[in-house]
Amino acid sequence: MAPHDLRRPFKRPKISDQQRRRELSLQRQAQHRRDAQQQARCLADTILSLQNDVAAEAEPQFESSPQSEEHSQDFDVRDAAKLKGAEARRWFAKQLMLPEWMIDVPDRLSSDWYVFARPAGKRCFVVSSNGITVSRLRNGAMLHRFRSSLPNGGARGNNSYCILDCVFHEPDQTYYVIDLVCWSGMSLYECTAEFRFFWLNSKLDEIGGGNDRKYRFSAVVVYNCDQEGLKAAYTGMVPYVKDGLLFYNKHAHYQSGNTPLVLVWKDENCSQYVVDTDSKGQVPDQQHVVLELLDDGGVVTSDDPPVKFGCLDSDFVQKTGLKTSYLLRFAIGEGGLCFADGKLEKADLHYLGKSNRARAFADSYSKVIFQYAVRHSPLKIEHLFASISSSNEEENTPCDTEMVG
Known part of the structure; x- marks a missing residue:
């Protein structure tokens, strides 16, 4: 029986609270968004009041949320671009959003999640600023320094900058972009994955992928995680070597560190390295x-x-x-x-x-x-296919409750 024809949901022993942590992450995002909106309203109200009260002797002080202060300080990439050596490595090592590994199948997988084939290669941040483009690995070490077609990445122009989350695929010298963090100085940290993916494709089309440069930039093909999308990501042809599947919650903001709103999953059919190997490349007897x-x-x-x-x-x-x-x-x-x-x-x-x-x-x-x-x-x-089928059946089951007028 083909995987996508299964109808019986799979039940596994509960070994994780991953679903609870996903719900908490989404709640924190919503609260952060409300705090930012409240801060903007306070600022707007204050500007209006100052215009109406020219006799005001001092500008009022505002309390910003600790999260927003931390956000603005941590992600000032223009200052970070000036860091050198170990200090630069420490800063950049903390910036990537790292997926959790899929332990349990998420709720609402087919409606709330995207899926795509993860490229094999070196995960890195690519930052264009001050007329140069630099890529840094997950541990913060520099990978490449080059000129690109990214905003302010090839010729010094203005104070704008760009940040891409990529996997460098060495066989074709291509940076496969899996997420967009900033573009021309516009931060997308607090935008949903749904918006970031849309913006990413349109902006990469504008620069033509940088085909005239030493390294290319190419977006991965992202699917809705329904039966057809999961099958396409799992079995479909891609121009790179696959290293598992990545699942993105459509509502996920970009946040540094581990997040349960992005998940990685592997098996032997879509990755060469499912079980971790030792320093010699061998699978040890014990984990x-x-x-x-x-x-x-x-x-x-x-x-x-x-x-x-x-x-x-x-x-x-x-x-x-x-x-x-x-x-x-x-x-x-x-x-x-x-x-x-x-x-x-x-x-x-x-x-x-x-x-x-x-x-x-x-x-x-x-x-x-x-x-x-x-x-x-x-x-x-x-x-995974069975979970999607089960979810679809539940959504299509008519409700027996009658509406009372």
Whole structure:
């Protein structure tokens, strides 16, 4: 039976609160939007009152939301473009929006989500400013410095700038753009993914993808995550090597760090690397994880807030010379991972050593759980198709409740 013909929804043991965190993320977005609108109304009202009251001796002070202050400070890319060395790497390493791994199938997958084939390659931020274009990897290290057709990316003109979220695909020297953050100085951080994707395609068409330059820019083809869209993303031909599927909630804003509103999923048919390999490119017998060491000896994920997987003995920490914030490698032993009500209760960890120095972050909780599920009870493409079919059937089921006039 073909995957898209399945009708029975797939039920898995609850090992995550991913759906609850998705709902909380959307609630925070809505509140942030309301705060920004209130701030704009206050500003507009104050300007009008100042025009009517020329005798005012001092301008009133406003309280801006901590989120909006943090947002304006963190994403001043014109100042960040002047940073050098380690300082620049630290700043850029914190800017990318990182997808969680799909542990559970989201609610309303067919109506609220997009899907597309993720290009294999180097994930990076591309910033054009001051007549030059620079790409930086996920750890903040510089990848390329070049001239481009992006706004203010090839010839110094004005103070505008552009920020793209890309995957650099080396075989065809192309930056495949998976998201648009800023264009000509216009910030799209608080715009929905639905709007950002529309804007991205129209703006890349204007510059022709930069075909006259050393590197090209090309948008990926994004589908609605219905039966046809999921099938096209999963089996359709693309001009790049696939590395899994990316799912975007249509209402998601662009936010730095891990988010449950963007999800990555893989299997052997759409990715060469489903199970993590070791430094030699081999699949280890036991799953390996990278966790960050805290002051109290706890080892945690990169999430905010972090998820604690265990605790190292203080004598062991002192004897091995480990320091706070070190990234450490562990193997998950035969005891595996134990869950209760969607939360991790216990992990059988075995210390292996310090992580590669090139790494900037520990693993996320969702990545660890996805990799664990791949080895024991994987979430398969049939389950995604079945979830869409089940959702469609529920939406098409007539309501038995009568309307009372």
